[in-house]
Amino acid sequence: MINKLLIIIGIIGMLLILLPILVNFQSPTNLSALAEEYVRGSVNDLKSPNVVTSVVVTYRGLDTLGEVTVLFLATLGVGFLLENKKNKSTQRTVSENIRTTSSFLVSLIMVLGIYIFTHGHLSPGGGFQGGVVIASGFLLLILSDLDFKISHAILRFVESISGLVYVLIGLIGLVLTIGFLNPAILPLGKYGDLFSAGAIPLIYSLIGLKVGSELTNIIATMGSDRSSESVVKEER
Template sequence: MIKRIFILLAILGLILMFLPFLRDFEFHQELGELSSQYVEGSVNDLNSQNVVTAVIVTYRGLDTLGEVTVLFLATAGVGFLLRKKKTSLKSRGSSELLQTGSQFLFVLIILTGIYIFTHGHLTPGGGFQGGVLITTAFLLLILADTNLKFNHKILLFVESISGAFYVIIGLFGVLLIGMNSFLDPAILPLGNFGKLLSAGAIPLIYSLIGLKVGSELTTIIDKMGGE
């Protein structure tokens, strides 16, 4: 009983904390100084149509590198906790119809994912969304075929190669342009505004992020869903 009273008190305290914020909150009428800088820089300097992509990949690129590292650590934790025991338990496989249909859809979903992360600087979407779509393609295979075994060497290879190249492209910026331009996309030609091959290294970096996120989330799904 006393516990319930404490919980109610905690919730009431939380509401009291939020109320002044809600009462005094004023919505912006126009962009702040930093956001205006980002929008103008994205249009004029980087040739990137999607401002969110420019913020994630270039202006806050170091943050994104950190977030990808957190994702890697969480995946490593899941893999460590759910180690597989060596069992060769074969259950009855799924029907031929289901397997063929899922393999047909698999290719289409993978192509959509690749489209989304290569066009990240033009349309909504990007590496994170494309990586998640690739993961859903693998999820379809896991659900359709109960005896499926992934080749973990390939997943590991893709994951580590894309992570390494992400850092290497960042270091190229330091090498070619100047000391404080880690992850600068201007190491490649910036191209014309609104074309696929524009915005310098942004499509390349976002594709690498997409491959990394896709392989890591596939590892998580496989570990959680495996027997």
């Protein structure tokens, strides 16, 4: 009884915190001064058509570095808790159809993922989305082929190298005294080209590789931990 009362008090408290946002809400008709500056700067200073990418990679680049670190810590936690136990207890077989279709689809999914993160400055997408698409390709591979084993050493290598190069690119900006993570360390090129917007495609590709390898690591660690699954099988 007292529990339910506390829950209701908690919900009402949250509602009271949120209510001012709702009551004072007016549909904005213009961009804020900061957003206007970002939209103009993306065209004039960075030559990157996708303003969201400009904000994520350049204007708030330090935040993105921090968020990639959070992702890394979460992956570390998953790997630390679920140690890779060599458990050969899979009597399950995968049907021929699924195996054939997935081996055909995986290559297409990988190409789509790479396309999404290399074109992050031109079209909707970028490193985070492309990385997730690549991880979903690996998930399909793990689900369809039970003997499939990803080398954790390679994943860790790709992940740490891309993280290191990401920070080094930022530091080059400091050495050239144009600012940390400034993409102008490379020539800006022509507006709308694939090789334009300075270092933005390079940084976003590195983020894509890092996110992709980290999420693949999470999936592979969870997939290889079949000890609880075998318990369920014995109960049946």
